Amino acid sequence: MAIKPNKHDMPVQEASLRAKNFSEVALGYTKELAVAEADRCLNCKNRPCVEGCPVNVSIPEFISKIKQNDFEGAYNVISQSSSLPAVCGRVCPQETQCESKCTLGIKFEPVAIGRLERFVADYHNANFKGKPVPPKPNGFKVAVVGSGPSGLACAGDLAKKGYKVTVFEALHEAGGVLVYGIPEFRLPKDIVKKEVETLQQYGVEIQTNVVVGKTLTVDELFEDGYSAVFIGSGAGLPRFMGIKGEGLKGVYSANEFLTRANLMKAYEKGAHTPVMHAKNVAVVGGGNVAMDAARTALRLGAQNVYIVYRRSMAELPARKEEVEHAEEEGVKFEILRNPVEILGYKNENDRRDIKNGCVTGIKLIKCELGEPDEKGRRRPVEVAGSEYVLPVDCVIMAIGTSPNPLIKNTTAGLEVNKHGGIIVEEATGATSKQGVFAGGDAVTGAATVILAMGAGKTAAKAIDEYLSKKGK
Numbered sequence: 026m027a028i029k030p031n032k033h034d035m036p037v038q039e040a041s042l043r044a045k046n047f048s049e050v051a052l053g054y055t056k057e058l059a060v061a062e063a064d065r066c067l068n069c070k071n072r073p074c075v076e077g078c079p080v081n082v083s084i085p086e087f088i089s090k091i092k093q094n095d096f097e098g099a100y101n102v103i104s105q106s107s108s109l110p111a112v113c114g115r116v117c118p119q120e121t122q123c124e125s126k127c128t129l130g131i132k133f134e135p136v137a138i139g140r141l142e143r144f145v146a147d148y149h150n151a152n153f154k155g156k157p158v159p160p161k162p163n164g165f166k167v168a169v170v171g172s173g174p175s176g177l178a179c180a181g182d183l184a185k186k187g188y189k190v191t192v193f194e195a196l197h198e199a200g201g202v203l204v205y206g207i208p209e210f211r212l213p214k215d216i217v218k219k220e221v222e223t224l225q226q227y228g229v230e231i232q233t234n235v236v237v238g239k240t241l242t243v244d245e246l247f248e249d250g251y252s253a254v255f256i257g258s259g260a261g262l263p264r265f266m267g268i269k270g271e272g273l274k275g276v277y278s279a280n281e282f283l284t285r286a287n288l289m290k291a292y293e294k295g296a297h298t299p300v301m302h303a304k305n306v307a308v309v310g311g312g313n314v315a316m317d318a319a320r321t322a323l324r325l326g327a328q329n330v331y332i333v334y335r336r337s338m339a340e341l342p343a344r345k346e347e348v349e350h351a352e353e354e355g356v357k358f359e360i361l362r363n364p365v366e367i368l369g370y371k372n373e374n375d376r377r378d379i380k381n382g383c384v385t386g387i388k389l390i391k392c393e394l395g396e397p398d399e400k401g402r403r404r405p406v407e408v409a410g411s412e413y414v415l416p417v418d419c420v421i422m423a424i425g426t427s428p429n430p431l432i433k434n435t436t437a438g439l440e441v442n443k444h445g446g447i448i449v450e451e452a453t454g455a456t457s458k459q460g461v462f463a464g465g466d467a468v469t470g471a472a473t474v475i476l477a478m479g480a481g482k483t484a485a486k487a488i489d490e491y492l493s494k495k496g497k
Contacts, residue, residue, distance in 0.1 A: 030133040033062045035140055037350075044323050044354040047209040047292060051115070054144040056094075063091035066136045069128050074138060077126035079479030080113075080178070082106045084123060084138055091141060100149040103142060108181030108224060109174060109478065111150060111216045114143025116207060117475040118344050150219050159228040163187035165492050168251040170237045170432065173201020174474045175465025176257035177224060178481030179488075184227040186489055191251075193235040198288060201259055202466075203474070205288040206280070208317050210324070211347075214287075238431035243439075243461060252495065253460050253488045256447060257481060260426040260466035266309070270367030271422070275301060275384035279310070279318045279423035286321050303419030305329045307387045309364055310423030311336070314471075316347040318421045319356045330356050331415060335363040335392050335405040359415065362389040363407060367420050386414040426471045436461075446470055454484030455491075462488055 036052040037043070043050050054062065066088045074084045083102050090099035103110045119139035127135030165188050169176045172194040180190045198204050200217040225231065237243065237258070246254050263278030265271050282300065285291040291300035306322040308315050311334035319330045332351070334341060337360055341348055352358075366388040391411035394403035428445045440448045440457040447456055447463040454462040464480025466472055 028065055028129070028133065029061075032065075032134045032137040032140070033058050035137075040350075040353040040355075043210065044320075047324055049213050050210050050350060053147055054140055056096075056148075059091055059096075059141060059144040060094065062137050062141060063088045065129060066092075067128055073126040073128060074123040074136075077123040078106075079122065079475045080106050080482055082123075082142070087145065088136070088138075088141060091145065096145055096148045097153065099145040100153075103145060106482075107478070108178050109220045109474075110142055111146035112174070112203060112212065112220055113475055113478070114139050114141075114146055115212050115216070116473075118473055120345065122475065150216075156226050157223065159226070160185060160187045162189060162228075165189065165253075166191070166251045167488060167492075168193065168246045168254045169257060170243075170254065171195075171201055171257040171259055171465075171467070172199040172221070172231060172233075173257055173259045173465060173477065174203065175259075175467075175477035175481035175484075176201065176255065177221065178478040179255045179257060179464070179485045180229045180481075181224045181227065182482055182485035183488060184224065184229045186485075188489075188492075189228070189230075191230045191232060193237050193241075194231060194233045195236045195258075196288065197233050199231045199233060201257075205284040206314065206317070208283065208287055208321050210320070211317065236431070238435040243432065243436045243458075247460065252492055253462065255454075255481070255484050255488065256432060256456070256461065256463040256467055257465045257477070258429065258432055258467045260428045260446075260469075260471045262427045262429045262445075263422065264425045264427060265422055266364060266424065268364060268366055270369055270384075273367055273369040273383045275303070275369075275418055276367060276420045277301075277422070279308070279314045279421050280426060282318055282421050283314070283321065286325070292325055300325065301419050302326050303417070305331075305417040306419045306421065307331045307333050307359075307364075307415060307417045308421045308423055309333045309387075310425075311341045311343060312423065312425075313343045313347055315421075315423035316343045316351050316356075318423050320351055320354060322419070322421070323354055323356065327419075329417075331359045331417070332356060333359045333362050333364060333387070333389060333415075335361065336402065337361055337394060340394075340402055359389065361392045361394070361405065363392055363405060364388065364420075365390050365412060368414065384418050384420055386416045387420055388412055388414050426466075428467045428470070432467075444470060452483070453487035454480060455487060460491070 087099040087102040124135040169192045263280045285300040289298035308319045368386040369383040391408045392405040395406040438458040462484040465477035
């Protein structure tokens with residue numbers, strides 16, 4: 026039978042409809058589509074796709090189960106390596122990881138591995154009624170700081186080995202960036218809640234509203250009987266450009282804007298947290314977070330939403346799928362542009378449209394691409410005299426985040442780099458402080474969900490080996 030050269034399309038909401046609601050955009054494969062897509066897999070003996078997966082899911086094996094209509098069997102294969110399959114199937118950049126290694130991709134489009142993973146996880150969540158059986162306790166307690174992807178992955182792996190794991194989360198809901206950063210239309214929060222509940226069934230305890238470094242310290246965790254600590258506190262400290270006007274009303278960090286919309290559900294009537302319903306919005310940045318912020322602003326009623334990015338469309342770091350969805354929904358791209366100032370009301374007597382805030386526009390300068398920088402990307406070079414004003418009443422800065430310094434400042438002996446990231450041994454996640462391990466964005470700065478999960482799994486393995494030497 027001839028192999029279909031292209032992936033089977035993912036059913037999605039029609040663009041004009043989805044741009045006005047927060048329901049999930051991608052609707053998921055049916056059983057028939059999943060089996061048909063699985064049939065495209067060549068089942069390579071050397072399994073190059075597994076090499077491209079940061080958590081080493083046995084991809085050919087789970088796809089073979091789908092071919093046999095054994096969807097629960099496929100889930101069991103995935104869950105041996107991944108604690109969050111329904112999440113990863115939605116938000117992982119498979120196109121640059123597992124799918125980029127797919128042999129079929131040499132001649133045709135690669136197998137839609139991510140879409141198949143999502144299908145399997147959703148099928149399991151909808152149909153499986155049993156509960157996992159927690160293993161026999163081994164007598165050791167491990168504390169995990171942060172309930173984002175790295176923390177949950179670490180907690181899940183350790184719990185399955187019999188450790189008593191407690192996850193300490195600063196916010197009132199578990200999930201970290203999965204609940205505060207990624208919009209409902211890309212990752213429904215019920216999906217995250219279900220994944221967290223599965224880990225709790227393995228014995229993981231989650232304590233919310235606990236700010237490690239303030240409510241209690243890392244040293245106090247050891248005093249409370251924990252034998253090891255994993256720090257997966259993420260990178261929640263937003264960055265700004267330092268340009269004039271960033272303190273005006275109507276300027277948000279993407280972190281604040283998305284947290285209000287996602288975790289606090291500011292888009293719902295009667296929500297406890299407000300968010301600006303602006304008419305014209307500029308989002309500065311070109312990554313996935315920028316796309317999330319822009320698409321959220323549209324759904325909150327903005328008439329015009331602009332992505333302001335200093336390089337060209339070809340250099341956009343966001344996933345191709347997210348860029349395409351943003352374009353389909355009506356987001357406009359001001360490329361090769363760099364902000365130089367945010368404009369606002371000159372004085373208290375100049376209050377036109379005060380209900381929309383104090384921002385009146387953003388001054389941009391045109392750019393050209395010059396020589397490559399240290400990462401190989403061509404540097405944007407500003408064109409003198411090319412400034413112009415884009416009229417907007419809201420500006421969202423989505424130019425990256427850094428690790429919060431709270432844990433660093435309250436933990437003696439914990440070394441960090443110049444960006445505030447915790448320094449670790451790459452192979453183990455071990456820090457400079459004995460018994461303390463770290464991973465995810467707290468180490469690398471903002472990165473992908475799956476890379477954070479991989480770091481959590483690496484640390485879990487190292488923690489197990491470390492405690493084994495202490496008499497496990």
